[in-house]
Amino acid sequence: MSLFARAASAAAVTLCAALLLGTTSPGFAQEVPSAHVSTLNALALPQVPMTPTAPDAAAAAPQARFQPAVIQTVQPLLTATPAVVQDDADEGYDSLADAVADQSAGLDDAEMRCLAAGVYFESKGEPLTGQLAVAQTIINRTKSGRFPKSICGVLTQAGQFSFVRGGNVPTAEGRAGWQTAVAVAKVAANDLWDGAADKALYFHARRVSPGWRATKVAAIGNHVFYR
Structure with missing residues (x-):
């Protein structure tokens, strides 16, 4: 082998050795595309869904607003109490x-003085029902x-009441029975008791006819009453 051939063979051997060392050395490692690496990772790891968290999600989320409960108060049914109507004026007394x-x-x-005088002079000594x-x-x-x-005017009308003289109604204040006549007059004027002759317009003593x-309405005490 000639000197030139030997030199060529040595160069070829050296080149092959260099190439062999480059494929195994970290300094000459081939670069793998990142897309391929991501694909490999995705295939190697289990797929766990991840919910992205917005920055300060708690503050951004709308706050629930609670309205106070409306409680409706149901009023109990009221039973109307019937009004007490007094059919007779005498129901206030026994x-x-x-x-x-x-x-x-x-x-x-x-x-009222005239009415009390009429009661007194026409019916003093009579039962209360007769005076009324x-x-x-x-x-x-x-x-x-x-x-x-x-x-x-009724008492002083001519020819109606014999106790009236000269158109003047006499007084009996201070005499026995006067206060009773006053009280009876008030009961009659205020319609506090229903009498037996409440519609009468005339009366006379029993001794006359x-x-x-x-x-005829009633005969009470010493009088007979008519309407």
């Missing part, structure tokens, strides 16, 4: 005597349209 006893003694009204009937008869005349409209063509 008896006429109680109604009379409940009246005050004073008289400040001229009409006299008072009611006098009051009924004021409402009838056939007699004067005032109590004093005038022969009136009127309807």
Whole structure:
């Protein structure tokens, strides 16, 4: 072999050795594309879904707003209490005597003085029912349209009441039975007790018989009452 051939062979051997060392040395390692590496990793690792977390998610999320519960109060059904209606004016007292006893003694009204005088002079000494009937008869005349409209006018009408003299109604203040007459007058005027002769317009003593063509209403005490 010639010198030139030997030199060529040695160069070839050296080159082969260099190439062999380059493939195994870290300094000459071949680069693998990153896409391939990602693919390999994805295949090698299990797929776990990951929910991306927004920055400060707790602050960004809308806060739940709680409305106060509306509680409706149901009112219990109220049972209407029927009004107490007094059919008779005397229901406020157990008896006429109680109604009379409940009246005050004073008289400040001229009409009431006339009514009390009519009760006293026409029925003093009579039972309370008889005195009340006299008072009611006098009051009924004021409402009838056939007699004067005032109590004093009814008493002073000519020829009607014998105790009236010269158109003047006498007084009996201070006499026995006067306070009872006052109380009976108040009971009648305020309609506090229903009497047996509440529609009467006339009366006369039992001892006389005038022969009136009127309807008899009642006979109480010493009087007979008509309408």
